[in-house]
Amino acid sequence: MDNEVIGRVLYLGLLVVAVGGYLLVEYRGRMGQMLRGLMSWGMIVVGLMAAYGLWNDLGVQMVPRQSVATNGEVVLPRARDGHYYLSLEIDGTPIEFMVDTGASGVVLTQSDAQKLGFDPGGLVYLGSANTANGIVRTARITLENVRLGSYEDASLSAYVNDGAMDGSLLGMDYLGRFRVEIDQDQMILRR
Template sequence: MDGEIFGRMLYLGIIVVAVGSYLLVEFRGRMGQMMRGLMSWGLIIVGLMAGYGLWHDMGGQFSPHQTIAAQGEVTLPRARDGHYYLMLDISGQPIQFMVDTGATSVVLTRDDAKKLGIDPDTLVYLGTAQTANGIVRTARVTLDDVRLGDFTDPTLKAYVNDGDMGGSLLGMDYLGQFRIEIAEDRMVLRR
């Protein structure tokens, strides 16, 4: 146990002893009442923790998703993490991308490449990319039948990242086809 953990445990122990001593003195002779009070507060705290956990787990179900308007615009709400996410239909398979206006290319994770029938282990990784996690190898691929609502592109140049990524990125190779407007926690794409 290092010094920081020992210090925290000692501090927590002092607080427990102080609160416990107060409760014993205050409820002397009324231990049943004290135990009922402690159990009530314990159940309240456990209930709040469970509610918070469920809310966090189910939060994605209650957050708004992209909407596609009849006049050919796509509206993306800002997610809780501050990013914008977009779902593309590629060869009939839905793939979620994080919209990244600072990225040049469309970059797929190995898992998303597999969903599209691309075997990452057979690709030739000739390129490299500088990421927040360092330099990674990339392999160029061509995606067929890319759809976003009424917008259809027969092909899209993309790269498969050989490193670890939290999700696929949608860069300016695709986003450059749209006029982008960001306002009031939403991004609107128009073509």
């Protein structure tokens, strides 16, 4: 153990001795009452930890991803990470995208390409793209029957990234088909 860990262990030990000594003196002869109090506070702390964990896990799912208004506009709320996300239905399969106005093309992860029936190992990676992680190889594909709310497109050119990606990106090749407006914490897409 290094000196920092030893110091922390000593500090924690002194804290436990001080609080434990106080409790023993204060509740001398009433150990049952002390144990009930400690158990109550322990349950409260465990409950708060569970609530915090659930909030982090479920919070993203409870926030609406996108909505389609009656006038046909698609409204995307800003996510907690500051980005906008939307789901496109491609040939009947929903695929989640991060909206990236700085990207020129639509880029799929290998797992999303596989969901759509493409074999990432069998694709020909002739292209390349400059990303924040450097230059990656790309394979050009065509997506059929692309749907966002009431908007339908027969086909859309896209790329499959040969490198690792956290999620698929929706770039200007698709977003350019819309009038894009950012108003406070929402992005509005209209045709």
